[in-house]
Amino acid sequence: MGRFHRHDDGTEHSHEHSHEHGDDPDHEHGDHSGYTTGSQRIEVLEAIFSENDSRADVNRKAFENNGIRALNLMSSPGSGKTTILAATLDALAGELAVGVVEGDIATDLDAAKLQGRGAQISLLNTNNGFGGECHLDAPMVSRALAGLDLPALDLVIVENVGNLVCPAEFDVGEHAKAMVYSVTEGEDKPLKYPVMFRSVDLVLINKIDLVPYLDTDVDTYIARVRQVNPNATILPVSARTGTGMGPWYDWLRAFSAAR
Amino acid sequence: MHELSLCQAIAGVVRPHAAGRRVEVVRVQVGALRQVVPESLSFCWTLVRDHQDMPGAELELELVTAEVLCRGCGRQSQIASRFSVCCPLCDSADVDVVRGEEFLVTSVDVT
Numbered sequence: 001m002g003r004f005h006r007h008d009d010g011t012e013h014s015h016e017h018s019h020e021h022g023d024d025p026d027h028e029h030g031d032h033s034g035y036t037t038g039s040q041r042i043e044v045l046e047a048i049f050s051e052n053d054s055r056a057d058v059n060r061k062a063f064e065n066n067g068i069r070a071l072n073l074m075s076s077p078g079s080g081k082t083t084i085l086a087a088t089l090d091a092l093a094g095e096l097a098v099g100v101v102e103g104d105i106a107t108d109l110d111a112a113k114l115q116g117r118g119a120q121i122s123l124l125n126t127n128n129g130f131g132g133e134c135h136l137d138a139p140m141v142s143r144a145l146a147g148l149d150l151p152a153l154d155l156v157i158v159e160n161v162g163n164l165v166c167p168a169e170f171d172v173g174e175h176a177k178a179m180v181y182s183v184t185e186g187e188d189k190p191l192k193y194p195v196m197f198r199s200v201d202l203v204l205i206n207k208i209d210l211v212p213y214l215d216t217d218v219d220t221y222i223a224r225v226r227q228v229n230p231n232a233t234i235l236p237v238s239a240r241t242g243t244g245m246g247p248w249y250d251w252l253r254a255f256s257a258a259r
Numbered sequence: 260m261h262e263l264s265l266c267q268a269i270a271g272v273v274r275p276h277a278a279g280r281r282v283e284v285v286r287v288q289v290g291a292l293r294q295v296v297p298e299s300l301s302f303c304w305t306l307v308r309d310h311q312d313m314p315g316a317e318l319e320l321e322l323v324t325a326e327v328l329c330r331g332c333g334r335q336s337q338i339a340s341r342f343s344v345c346c347p348l349c350d351s352a353d354v355d356v357v358r359g360e361e362f363l364v365t366s367v368d369v370t
Contacts, residue, residue: 038370039283039284039368039369039370040280040368040369040370041366041367041368042276042277042366042367042368043365043366044272044273044276044363044364044365044366044367045363045364045365045366046272046363047363048265048268048272048287048362048363048364049268049362050272051268051271051272052268133261133264134261135261165294166261166294168294169261169293169294191343194292194343194344195293195294198344226352227343227345227352228343228344228345229352230352230353
């Protein structure tokens with residue numbers, strides 16, 4: 001597609017030069033190298049995520065005005081986010097008022113799993129009819145917040161779309177990011193998806209009850225996370241058996257109390 | 260993976276600066292640590308620009324290599340791997356990213 005040029009300073013440029021203008025008779029297919037006389041260069045220097053980031057700040061302000069702390073929970077598909085959340089809502093019911101923004105490309109299957117556990121659930125399908133978005137962004141979460149009674153809540157958990165790439169790029173107004181990384185995913189994932197692994201404050205290493213059946217161990221997983229993120233809290237858990245879930249609940253209690 | 264929506268965001272950044280004038284060139288800086296695929300971004304731009312009233316606007320990508328400053332050994336170096344931000348000299352992960360996370364519109368040419 002683009003033509004790449006490497007410059008002396010190490011930077012590379014791609015010039016996209018395809019001309020797909022159909023039979024437009026007014027369009028000149030001449031030499032563009034001079035960019036014609038009379039063109040004016042305008043300095044912009046504006047981040048492409050600035051619109052999302054300003055909407056994220058509005059969400060964050062809405063959380064703070066209601067005394068809420070918000071956590072953005074990310075992972076690959078099938079890592080156990082929803083199972084962890086279901087157990088978490090059961091454990092914290094009656095203690096913390098929790099709201100969940102449930103992001104899914106399609107279906108309300110996850111939202112249904114979280115119903116009836118004492119939390120408010122706001123479902124957000126990202127499918128707009130043309131294939132779903134691969135992540136939640138700040139405007140989407142803003143719409144979902146309309147489905148929650150914010151003054152009644154202490155903690156909001158945004159369950160992002162299962163994906164190790166795109167969600168890491170979008171601030172949704174959270175105060176911390178966490179991710180679930182299960183031992184069945186392969187220990188190379190932090191090296192393959194460093195942007196997400198670097199962005200989080202907490203990593204839950206899930207499905208540790210399966211380790212006896214795998215050619216790996218929890219220490220290897222921890223070491224690989226540490227390779228890209230030396231500072232994150234790392235908690236090995238099994239949402240299925242409940243092993244290690246206590247320290248995760250304590251982390252959430254402390255996080256929520258920090259408001 | 261989401262280059263189509265990124266192109267819409269690029270057009271959203273450009274539009275107020277163009278203020279109705281014809282956009283000839285849009286220059287975007289992309290750091291190596293951003294999860295943006297340049298070829299995909301260029302392709303998506305050809306789809307998006309017509310719908311954003313910027314027909315024919317050329318997208319110029321400036322790819323910025325990643326550099327880290329190591330807190331362990333104190334040295335600054337360029338990182339070659341896309342998959343690790345560890346210091347290439349001492350292998351420490353305790354680094355500050357100096358360059359490589361850019362994603363911005365630097366300038367536009369209008370007529």
